Amino acid sequence: MMKKPNLKARLLQGNEACAEGALAAGCRFFAGYPITPASEIAEHLSFRLPQLDGTFIQMEDEIASIGAVIGASLAGAKSMTATSGPGFSLMQENLGFACMAEVPCVVVDVMRGGPSTGLPTNPSQGDVMQARWGTHGDHPIIALCPSSVLECFQLTVRAFNYSEKYRTPVILLMDEVVAHMRENVILPDPAAVEIIERVQPSVPQEWYLPYEDTSFGVPPMGIFGRGYRYHVTGLTHDIRGFPTLRQDEIEPFLSRLFRKISAHFDDIQLAENYATEDADLVIVAYGSVARAAHRAMMEARARGIKVGLLKLITLWPFGRRFVEPLARAGKVLLVPEMNMGQISREVKRVNPGISSVITLNKIDGTLITPQEILEKIYQGKEKI
Amino acid sequence: MTEDRPLIYKYLRHDKKFPHVWCPGCGIGITLGGLIRAIDRIGYTKDEIVMISGIGCSGRLPVYVDFNTLHTTHGRALTFATGVKLANPELKVIVIMGDGDATAIGGNHFIHAARRNVDLTAIILNNNIYGMTGGQYSPTTPYGQRSTTAVYGSVERPFDISQLAVVAGAVFVARGTVYHARQLDQLIEKALLKKGFSVVEIISQCHTHFGRLNKLGNHIEMMKWQRDNAVPVEKARKMTPEEMEGKFEIGILVDREGPIYQEEYAKIRQKAKETLSLQAETKEEKEESERREASDRH
Numbered sequence: 015m016m017k018k019p020n021l022k023a024r025l026l027q028g029n030e031a032c033a034e035g036a037l038a039a040g041c042r043f044f045a046g047y048p049i050t051p052a053s054e055i056a057e058h059l060s061f062r063l064p065q066l067d068g069t070f071i072q073m074e075d076e077i078a079s080i081g082a083v084i085g086a087s088l089a090g091a092k093s094m095t096a097t098s099g100p101g102f103s104l105m106q107e108n109l110g111f112a113c114m115a116e117v118p119c120v121v122v123d124v125m126r127g128g129p130s131t132g133l134p135t136n137p138s139q140g141d142v143m144q145a146r147w148g149t150h151g152d153h154p155i156i157a158l159c160p161s162s163v164l165e166c167f168q169l170t171v172r173a174f175n176y177s178e179k180y181r182t183p184v185i186l187l188m189d190e191v192v193a194h195m196r197e198n199v200i201l202p203d204p205a206a207v208e209i210i211e212r213v214q215p216s217v218p219q220e221w222y223l224p225y226e227d228t229s230f231g232v233p234p235m236g237i238f239g240r241g242y243r244y245h246v247t248g249l250t251h252d253i254r255g256f257p258t259l260r261q262d263e264i265e266p267f268l269s270r271l272f273r274k275i276s277a278h279f280d281d282i283q284l285a286e287n288y289a290t291e292d293a294d295l296v297i298v299a300y301g302s303v304a305r306a307a308h309r310a311m312m313e314a315r316a317r318g319i320k321v322g323l324l325k326l327i328t329l330w331p332f333g334r335r336f337v338e339p340l341a342r343a344g345k346v347l348l349v350p351e352m353n354m355g356q357i358s359r360e361v362k363r364v365n366p367g368i369s370s371v372i373t374l375n376k377i378d379g380t381l382i383t384p385q386e387i388l389e390k391i392y393q394g395k396e397k398i
Numbered sequence: 399m400t401e402d403r404p405l406i407y408k409y410l411r412h413d414k415k416f417p418h419v420w421c422p423g424c425g426i427g428i429t430l431g432g433l434i435r436a437i438d439r440i441g442y443t444k445d446e447i448v449m450i451s452g453i454g455c456s457g458r459l460p461v462y463v464d465f466n467t468l469h470t471t472h473g474r475a476l477t478f479a480t481g482v483k484l485a486n487p488e489l490k491v492i493v494i495m496g497d498g499d500a501t502a503i504g505g506n507h508f509i510h511a512a513r514r515n516v517d518l519t520a521i522i523l524n525n526n527i528y529g530m531t532g533g534q535y536s537p538t539t540p541y542g543q544r545s546t547t548a549v550y551g552s553v554e555r556p557f558d559i560s561q562l563a564v565v566a567g568a569v570f571v572a573r574g575t576v577y578h579a580r581q582l583d584q585l586i587e588k589a590l591l592k593k594g595f596s597v598v599e600i601i602s603q604c605h606t607h608f609g610r611l612n613k614l615g616n617h618i619e620m621m622k623w624q625r626d627n628a629v630p631v632e633k634a635r636k637m638t639p640e641e642m643e644g645k646f647e648i649g650i651l652v653d654r655e656g657p658i659y660q661e662e663y664a665k666i667r668q669k670a671k672e673t674l675s676l677q678a679e680t681k682e683e684k685e686e687s688e689r690r691e692a693s694d695r696h
Contacts, residue, residue: 043485064670069484069663074510078477081470081507085481088468089448089489093481111471238448238466238482239489245411245461247469256414256461 023200028166028193029054029096031201032122032186033062035170036094038207041120042068043091045082047075047101050134051190052124055096076101080108084117088246090237092174096122099141100131102148109183110149111248113271116225116235118177118212120170122186124193127379136379137190139301142356145185146330152268154275156282157185157330161304163197169327175210176282180274181232187329189352191302191381215242225267226253231274275331284327285336289315293322294398295346295391298337298361300326303350303382310387321391329357334364341365346394350374350382370397409434409444411464419458423617425576425602429523430459432583433492436590439583448491450479452499455529455604459494473504476511479518487517487660490590497524498536501557505537512566512595516659519589519596522559525604533607544611563597564652570596571652576603577624578648588650594658601628601646 026034033055036044044063046056060070069086073079076097083093097105102123112119125141127133132140141148145157156176160169166188173184215222215234224244226233236242249257250264258264275282288311290296295314299307304325314321322345324336337360341347347369349358358373365371374390376382420426437447449460453472460467466489470478475493483491500508500522511518527545528534535545535552538559542551563571570592574582582600589596603609603620614620631649634642 043481045481061670064663064667065674067667071480071484073477073480074506077474078480078507078510081474081477082481082484084470085450085468085478085483086485087481088478089482089485091485093485107471108474238468239445239486241445243444243464243466245467245469247461248471249469254413 021200021203023198025196026163026199026201027054027196028160028163028188029124030058031163031166031199032096032170032188032193033058034201035167036120036174037062037066038167038202038204039092039171039174040209040211041092041094041174042066043083043086043093044069044095045071045073045079045086045093046095046097047073047079049076049098049101051126051193052096052098052101052122054193055122076104077108080105080112080119080121083119084108084112084115087117087119088238090240092118092178094120094122094174096124098124098126098134099128099144102141102144106148106150110151110153112183113149113153113155114248114250115246116181116233116271117183117246118181118235119183120173120177120186121183122170122188124188124190126190127377133379135190137302137352137381138377138379139189139303139352139356140377141187142329142353145187152272154182154272155185155330156180156182156275156328157187158284158327159187159300159329160192160327161301161325162192163195164199165327166192167199167201171207171209175208178212179210179232180278181212181235182275185330187301189301195302214240219243223253224255225251227266227270231270231277279331279335282328283331283333283335285333286325286327287336288323288325290322290324290340290345292320293345294320295348295394296322296324296340297348297350297387298324298326298357299350300329300357303352306382306384307350307387309384310391313384313388314391319391319395326357332360332364337361338364341369344369346370346372346397348372348374348387348390348394350376350387350390352376352382372397405438406431406434409437409463411462414462418462420455421606423603423605424455425525425600426455426459426523428576428579428582429521429600429602430463432579432586433521434463435583436587439587440590442490446488446490448479448482448489449494450475450482450491451494452496452504453530454496454499456494456496456499456523473499473502474507475499476504476507476518476520480511480514480516483516483518484660484663491518492590493518493520495520495522496529497522497526497538497559498528501537501559501562509562509566512563512568512597514659515567515569515594515656517593517595519592519598521586522597522599523602524559524599525602525608527604527608529604529607533604533611543608545607546611559599560597560651563599567595567656568597568652569594569654569656570650571599572597572650573599573601573646573648575601575624575628575648577621578628581648585650588653592653594656
């Protein structure tokens, strides 16, 4: 008789669910450095990875952590690191390397209050723009944002899948609330989890062009030690991977980096609509704030105000295709977030004067409550 | 060494656009020659070698040779190397760095790699200056010497890279010069064969910047300086500190044993699997007793 998978509900923390999601996705290498509020991910993986013949290593800092992660990925292991704001700042240079050299990897940033050392144990959503533009130079990036413990699991799996599929670093932007919150969750059967592996070259070795354009936009990735010897560099390179200064090689390469993401927005951009069809006002929220927003929506509806919720799951690339139709339909948009307006700025950008955008910004290190959102809804009602 | 020509051709990338970036007379070419001779003598396949570098003149070395090559960010080569080696311990990982790369921006990674003892070989080209950026002083620029950022002379005390590696725990540390080319490839060969974190510091010349700014002459004169001031380790042990003033030791400084990270981690995996099977057993027992209890109730 086949052993039934254990699908019992478990009381799990967001960080633990993230670690389990990584393992389910096939992660077998983790390098990290202790930091609140992300340390539980490292702790859990230091216990779990060696059980699965994987490797956990605590490096000397976050720069070393992401370096080791990129190296391990080039040698064939699905790799991840996890940190919080100060560590995420240190990782930015090598994050750009992973973008440039197209090395799949997952970086978890559990957002705490900033700037600088800030509020190590308090929630924030202050790293949204850092995830987008933290590393220097023009580059595409994918950032996902969970709002529940189950989503921590699911989106970590997705983060790995996107990173493998598009050969890009993927950032999982958790906030401290989601990371430390405990919920009763039923994790999916590992066998039922969809897992995507990087495409590897199949041409004869001497024909392999490691950075050649393909119809999908993502070249097959050679793994160190498996016969496809090539050069990996952070310098702008030609299709063979060698540094180049030729305009006719630089521009096509960088364009492809953007195109490989922009041509697949349908696949990458995730969001959930709650009662937006008949709504006069739509809350655009993400992370733990989306849950407060959901509650506020229910309360408002009970009071006869037609409120909807657009929960953004993919923050980068920004889901213009979800927001723009709402604005065009004349719905008032309310953007509550635990920062000074990093996503509301994007919402305003895709809404050039069509509808009104109200912001609710909180930076005092505490959660945004349903009551606070409700108060804003009443203010926004006048604009409907 | 005419027999080297066919040998180096065997390992050069023929699809790479030459010429290379280095100045005529640079010591990196001799280092590359030594590296190739050592690799060829040991008989590694091209597929099993991963050559990793940081940023700087030395950082450009891997691009010309037909291995798995990785040109990383400034100072971080050892961190990438750690990841590569731990993800696939079958690979032979060689890290090429410069003095600024390894001991300034990458100084922390260097001492921790030595302490951790992952099986890597670090080749450090020490030319006492930042060459690629135009001759700024590095952590190994001698006190009083000039650079483009120390036009009145450097007021900092220099690092001794080899001694730094020794005290940080590297199991094999050797120093050579590009003048002593025959000895150099033997040192590199021994370092490659050594299990654990091995270091070869190579005293090289940057006549373009360091030599010019300090009026040390051209590359030939700078190599003559290497010849005249390098003292074999055995001889140096018999010399007084006064006699060693201004000179440096070459040869194998340390060759010792230490716990190797991958081997230690293999034991951790074993332990972890034991806890896993223990967990499974207790879980089965628990389920079994629950079933019995349930059937008793019926």
